[in-house]
Amino acid sequence: MLEIQDLHVYYGAIHALKGVSLTVEAGQVVTLIGANGAGKSTTLRALSGLLRPRTGSIKLEGEELTRLQPEQIVRRGLCHSPEGRRVFANLTVLENLEMGAYTRRDREVKADLEKILATFPRLKERISQPAGTLSGGEQQMLAMGRALMGRPRVLLLDEPSLGLAPFMVKEIFRIIREINAEGTTILLVEQNAHMALAAAHRGYVIETGKIVLADTGQALLHNPEVRKAYLGDD
């Protein structure tokens, strides 16, 4: 579904991604885990066209995305729920969700809205409320719902659990599984390696801009190096 090959990204003189390659198969949840500053968000920003890679290739169902503008990438089905949610605080929940569908011209937007509100009943209850008045967990749901309104072939989730209380983290991961079970392919970036690997078919570990390990989620969860570095084992 999504194939990334040898991606190099720079911020000025800083070489942030040093040849990242990864594959996401249709129907899977794939996670990219790593420490602060390893290059996780940079990878997602490059996929969304927010950063231009120096070299490398990004293909969605065989089509090259690397030189496309962000809105063209959304239209092709790569939709990003960014780190820190980035909801429009002064717009209502409904208006934020509608923003997620701004590139769509089809007639099924309304039906998708109903489906998303069924997945996130808390958003339905708060549909007319300004997004800035939502709790952190609710804003996370809104950012995910907004990305789903673009009807993604691959949903990109950047740190959905960041800063949330443990019960809300569990709820967000339950929803991630549900969205995937309904057929959406997901690339999930996380610092919460335990939850992410447990939810993922496949995982990649990134360290200072390079992929250092790739395996099934379960195998990485039991890998001693991963346990030591990311799961707090001695």
Ligand code: ATP
């Ligand atoms: P975090 O979870 O802290 O966001 P991350 O794995 O997502 O970590 P990135 O944000 O992708 O990491 O950062 C990768 C590297 O690029 C880091 O060394 C970071 O300092 C650098 N970097 C990120 N954004 C910028 C920027 N706008 N300008 C310069 N350097 C940046």
